[in-house]
Amino acid sequence: MIRYVAWQAATMVAVLIGAIALLVVLTEFIPGDAASVLLGSRATPASIAALRSEMGLDLPVYQRIAMFVFNAARGDLGTDVISGRDIASQVFAVVPNTLVLAFSAILLAALVGVPIGVHAAARPDGFFDRLTAYISVGLISTPSFVIGILLLLVFSVRLGWTPVLGGGEGQGLLARLHHLILPALAIACGWVGYIARQIRASLLDVLGQDYIRTARAYGLPNRTIRYRYALKIAIIPVLSVLGIGIGDIIGKSVFVEIIFNRPGIGSLINESLQNRNYPVVQAGVLVVVFLFVAINAAIDIVFAWLDPRIRERLFRAESA
């Protein structure tokens, strides 16, 4: 197990270094360069040269990669030239907002999606199953930013039930939750459909197994079998998909944070892109990649811990 965790951690570090290298190489392609773009029309050759050396743009690419990796490892993501503020503190100030949004969306999706899936699996091809199947496809194929705008239109603009903008910063817990409902719902909708379908398929699979028949033979009530025994096993494949889903949710949060004007990593990246403030973009994207990779590694580790076969498979494949 320790070996497995170490292997995961090493992979993660390698991927992050690779991601940094890619980010640095990509900035090479910015028309002009990051420094002159930042200075805009106020630029003079002297000020560009000064800023270039301050940003380390005059160094060769491999040195910049090494510097970036070394600094990032110490938690230093550079200084924002426009505001003069520390980039890392800017990024980490908004990351919790995005994480709260992402996790409440998942929680919401699971709370609604799992019971729907279980209920649908109870009578395959019954009325409820068919109805939810159609609704699920509809929810999955509606982009989150369309759902977000429609929610905003109905609940904020027309009905006035929820606040139009912001994340409820500096207000109490209730106010923050009030601000969270619509954005979380916008992200959760597609996942409700997805989770419902996955749970249904996976549960039907499990319910066909011999040990469920045994449980039936023992006379356990159907409800107990479904929720207590079958669901526990059926939920595993769904959890494993959530790892990849984190990337999807972070991507969606960009749009949802813009639509609901919430501070977060998505809106920070977008804002910096619009201002062509590439150092902040780099830092933001790096943190996103870190979150994505770290959450996936954590999920893999949990699975390996639950199921010894997974960690053995990894090392067998390695030695083969």
Place this chain on the structure above:
Amino acid sequence: MEVVAAVWRSPTGRVGLILAVLLVCGALLAPLLPLWPPNRIDVAARLSPPSAVHWLGTDHLGRDLLSRCLFGARVALGLSLTVTGLAMVVGTVIGVGMAYAPRWAERAGLVVFDLIGAYPTVILALALVAIFGPGVNNLLVLITLVFVPQFGRIARAQTMSLRHRPFLEAEITLGASPARILFHHVLPNVLGPVIVLASMNIPFVITLEAGLSFLGFGIRPPLASWGSTLYDGFIYLDQSAWPAVTAGVALSLATLAFTLLGESLQGYLDPLRRSRA
């Protein structure tokens, strides 16, 4: 034809097929239909609700929404079909090539795929388009780049699993040329899963284009795009809901059509399911 018949047999596939054909026809015929020109500005009629003159109403510049929606379909469908096709071809060639390449080259290819996969798709596409600039051509190349690894991985895995199957080894022993092995045995077996992935990819690309255009990094105005219409509609949401709703519905119908189509195609092409049926 056999495929179309199979898709038509499933109720969801039928809905998807009808919607997709309508969308494609609307997109292809848009310049021929008696519509308002998509870029005709009529400030006097800005943000008007649906009427006999403008069937779906107008946007904040008084442009006809029905016309912009149909012309937006040209961009959305053209781009998503081209991107998916390109990514499919490039990814399959690279993937099959990797399976036959020397070990170091295969490893290197996998590292590059993993690296691209380490970025959430939307974030990567956003960063690339922001750096290289918006516009149809850039979007085409950059989004293709983002999706190539998925096709490459699946093509490689499929080829690897085929390589040591007894029927291929028998064929090699019988003296079949590498070209025959490749085109007669490997490619047909690789294409099934690749086509399934492609069909699931189309709605994703449609959403991605709309999303990038929504953020202002996609299609450049005044070219009509559902994403930019949606953004403008979002900005003027308190004055008129029609632009946002129209663009949102068009976009959702398109993704729904291709999702349904992809799913029924998957049911048909998945060799396991077919042999079971």
